[in-house]
Amino acid sequence: MEGVYLDPPLFLLIDSAYGFVVFSVKEGAVGLRRLPYKSLSVLFVTVLKEAYMTNAEMWNERYRSTESLWIGEPDSSLVASAESITIGSAVDIGAGEGRNSIYLARCGWTTTAVDFSDVALSRLEEVRDRENLPITTILMDVLAYLKAPGVFDLSVMANMHPPIEQRHLLYDGLYRSTRQGGYIFITGHHKDSLGFAGPANIDMLIDENEIRDFFGERVEYLRLEKTTDVADHGHEAPNLVAFLRRL
Numbered sequence: 126m127e128g129v130y131l132d133p134p135l136f137l138l139i140d141s142a143y144g145f146v147v148f149s150v151k152e153g154a155v156g157l158r159r160l161p162y163k164s165l166s167v168l169f170v171t172v173l174k175e176a177y178m179t180n181a182e183m184w185n186e187r188y189r190s191t192e193s194l195w196i197g198e199p200d201s202s203l204v205a206s207a208e209s210i211t212i213g214s215a216v217d218i219g220a221g222e223g224r225n226s227i228y229l230a231r232c233g234w235t236t237t238a239v240d241f242s243d244v245a246l247s248r249l250e251e252v253r254d255r256e257n258l259p260i261t262t263i264l265m266d267v268l269a270y271l272k273a274p275g276v277f278d279l280s281v282m283a284n285m286h287p288p289i290e291q292r293h294l295l296y297d298g299l300y301r302s303t304r305q306g307g308y309i310f311i312t313g314h315h316k317d318s319l320g321f322a323g324p325a326n327i328d329m330l331i332d333e334n335e336i337r338d339f340f341g342e343r344v345e346y347l348r349l350e351k352t353t354d355v356a357d358h359g360h361e362a363p364n365l366v367a368f369l370r371r372l
């Protein structure tokens with residue numbers, strides 16, 4: 126086993142049976158990634174670049190690397206949930222290329238899509254403009270946006286996996302951005318997907334207890350379960366789905 130440490134931020138590289146594994150400590154979060162790089166030099170360049178890029182720049186780079194990063198279809202659990210309630214206003218935080226915002230807007234929801242990647246939002250805007258959909262895009266860090274969000278009938282967060290302290294801020298913001306009697310939809314990689322889908326760090330993954338512990342008695346649990354859905358990356362994986370009604 127070989128290790129390399131850089132400070133700050135801190136990295137540990139291990140030449141394992143799986144390829145190179147990178148632990149990174151950045152912004153207080155410990156990340157673990159398995160990288161299929163062919164050469165150590167490519168890995169070093171990438172790791173060093175990432176260390177000095179902001180999260181928004183990293184996401185932009187990911188989006189720029191391909192024509193579309195995620196599948197185009199909306200999350201099927203969101204579709205089932207949204208179909209069961211009255212159409213109104215919705216906010217989609219971390220909207221990305223907008224598969225869920227676009228779906229909601231096509232159904233008639235007046236939708237606000239928030240993301241800090243201008244590359245992702247410009248793809249969403251292209252579809253919005255072509256189809257004349259009721260979507261407002263907001264290019265902003267969602268943590269800043271959620272400090273003073275609008276109030277919506279439905280608040281959506283799909284596939285965001287920051288560290289737990291930030292997830293709590295997001296959940297709190299989602300709660301506040303939802304009118305009383307309105308709905309909150311959350312989905313993401315379940316803790317049981319560790320090792321084969323999503324972030325390779327259990328602390329970044331979600332489960333039912335986390336949702337129940339955070340929202341407690343403040344919401345009605347219309348749905349709270351692990352599903353095997355087609356996730357944003359296009360293959361089946363255990364997902365956490367929470368569909369809540371704010372009391």
Ligand SMILES: C[S@@+](CC[C@H](N)C(=O)[O-])C[C@H]1O[C@@H](n2cnc3c(N)ncnc32)[C@H](O)[C@@H]1O
Nearest residue numbers: 184195219220221240241242266267283284357
């Ligand atoms: C995995 S993608 C999910 C996109 C979309 N929700 C979906 O399910 O297709 C995560 C998105 O969150 C955005 N994101 C991550 N952290 C963010 C932050 N702090 N503020 C704004 N956007 C953020 C990224 O730019 C990216 O588009």
